[in-house]
Amino acid sequence: MAKKRVVLTFPPELTEIPLTYHLVKEFDLALNILKAKITPGEEGKLVLELSNGSLEKIEEGIEYLEKHGVKIQPLSKEIVLDEEECIKCGACTAVCNSNALRMNPDTANLVFDRDRCIVCELCVPACPMRIIKVMF
Amino acid sequence: MSLTKSYQEINEKIKKGRVVVVTAEEVISMVQDEGTEKVLEKVDIVTTGTFGAMCSSGAFLNFGHADPPLKMSKVWLNDVPAYAGLAAVDAYIGATELSEARGLEYGGAHVIEELISGEKIKLKAIGFRTDCYPRKEIETWVTLDDLNQAYLFNPRNVYQNYSVAVNSTARIYHTYMGTLLPNYGNATYSTSGELSPLLNDPEYRSIGIGTRLFLGGGTGYVAWEGTQHNPAQKRDENGLPLSGAGTLALIGDLREMNRKYLRAGVFHNYGTSLYLGVGIPIPLLDEEMVRRVSISNKELKTTVYDYGVQKRSKPALGMVSYADLRSGSIELKGKRIPTAPLSSLEKAREIARELKEWILAGRFYLTEPVAPLPFRDGVKPLREEV
Numbered sequence: 001m002a003k004k005r006v007v008l009t010f011p012p013e014l015t016e017i018p019l020t021y022h023l024v025k026e027f028d029l030a031l032n033i034l035k036a037k038i039t040p041g042e043e044g045k046l047v048l049e050l051s052n053g054s055l056e057k058i059e060e061g062i063e064y065l066e067k068h069g070v071k072i073q074p075l076s077k078e079i080v081l082d083e084e085e086c087i088k089c090g091a092c093t094a095v096c097n098s099n100a101l102r103m104n105p106d107t108a109n110l111v112f113d114r115d116r117c118i119v120c121e122l123c124v125p126a127c128p129m130r131i132i133k134v135m136f
Numbered sequence: 137m138s139l140t141k142s143y144q145e146i147n148e149k150i151k152k153g154r155v156v157v158v159t160a161e162e163v164i165s166m167v168q169d170e171g172t173e174k175v176l177e178k179v180d181i182v183t184t185g186t187f188g189a190m191c192s193s194g195a196f197l198n199f200g201h202a203d204p205p206l207k208m209s210k211v212w213l214n215d216v217p218a219y220a221g222l223a224a225v226d227a228y229i230g231a232t233e234l235s236e237a238r239g240l241e242y243g244g245a246h247v248i249e250e251l252i253s254g255e256k257i258k259l260k261a262i263g264f265r266t267d268c269y270p271r272k273e274i275e276t277w278v279t280l281d282d283l284n285q286a287y288l289f290n291p292r293n294v295y296q297n298y299s300v301a302v303n304s305t306a307r308i309y310h311t312y313m314g315t316l317l318p319n320y321g322n323a324t325y326s327t328s329g330e331l332s333p334l335l336n337d338p339e340y341r342s343i344g345i346g347t348r349l350f351l352g353g354g355t356g357y358v359a360w361e362g363t364q365h366n367p368a369q370k371r372d373e374n375g376l377p378l379s380g381a382g383t384l385a386l387i388g389d390l391r392e393m394n395r396k397y398l399r400a401g402v403f404h405n406y407g408t409s410l411y412l413g414v415g416i417p418i419p420l421l422d423e424e425m426v427r428r429v430s431i432s433n434k435e436l437k438t439t440v441y442d443y444g445v446q447k448r449s450k451p452a453l454g455m456v457s458y459a460d461l462r463s464g465s466i467e468l469k470g471k472r473i474p475t476a477p478l479s480s481l482e483k484a485r486e487i488a489r490e491l492k493e494w495i496l497a498g499r500f501y502l503t504e505p506v507a508p509l510p511f512r513d514g515v516k517p518l519r520e521e522v
Contacts, residue, residue: 087399087482087483088482089187089477089478089480090476091476091478093477094316094317094324094474095317095322105464108481108485109482110482128401128409129399130241
């Protein structure tokens, strides 16, 4: 399954058009909304994970959005955890709603599943060792 | 007559290389399979371990005298104030004392971690001129090797059981129990459960004043009962406290410690704390002690409190077992709440294993308590008088 994570910036006039509907309908894309901040009449932000059987379909969908004036940036921010310095306490898992950071109940080991991370950044201040950082 | 063992007999076995040691996790299935009598015959010592934030920690340091000498009345280490109301060149650096330059993000715990890592620490001290101490100030750099004595002396460590924290309010809370999400969004707990030292000797039969133990990677001792030691906490039919109960004051040489088992931590919007590894050996003196160490997370319970209520007495919302907490979620008020640990079970296991290896290698002998921990009283609140 091809996958791409992108940050969409909508100009105010576009927040009224159902663009995501067209992505599903015309390009057969599965959308996973990771983060959204859309208020009618204001610039909107949407972080999306687009997936489909082929990367071409995803690229076509992105082109379609750009044609309508949506600014597209790859989701380039990522959470980095310094495994060497980690004490595996689990304090970060308390705030991780996407379950990217979680404890393995069998081994008590901390798991960091990057694919699930939506870069909400709540884990950064929650880490008492100060070893979780946002990288651009 | 049923079998009993003495400290002397067990130490003799350590000396002869015949001692049998298992961890507090390993012993549980052994007792389930073979029963207490067989396990008492086979096993001599059970090792415990815990690695978590222990705020009431700190170190006594002696700097040695400069020339001309100075009576240090105020001391800073890397801009963190240390208490110096002692003899001329003694000071106490507390784990939660904050840096005057860096605020909540750096404190006494960081100074202690850097000291044991061999790093240079900026020492600044001021005093007043006396006939024996003519100097008024000094600013220099010191390392652990430069100090005469440097030992942890922690007034309160290894809490015997601790609360689970949730937050009933609509806003996020930043606490010493981690980040608590609104509307019961999560539940945090801090314990090693069935590996926890004082939960394996709930009525302090073998852990007392003078007990030798694993502290921060080195050897330490129980110096006294810990502050807020509260053996009178409500207990279940196994004698296990249902919330925070006994505590220990611990002492040990910083020179033996390493940052694998001693780390500075920061709680967001709260301040600094010391993450410390402690392991205590429990001698299996009789079947009753075997029964106590065999109690598992399923049977160990603790109380959930609402940390959204900013009062001394927080409302208790229910009881859960450590097996529930470890499973990843608990049920409270008809709702599934995800759980998160704050103390490291992985490190706790490493500590129990390392202490076991020390004993097997004949590097560590058991001590019989010099005096028992008191078994009385509750914890008094602070009354305000006007």
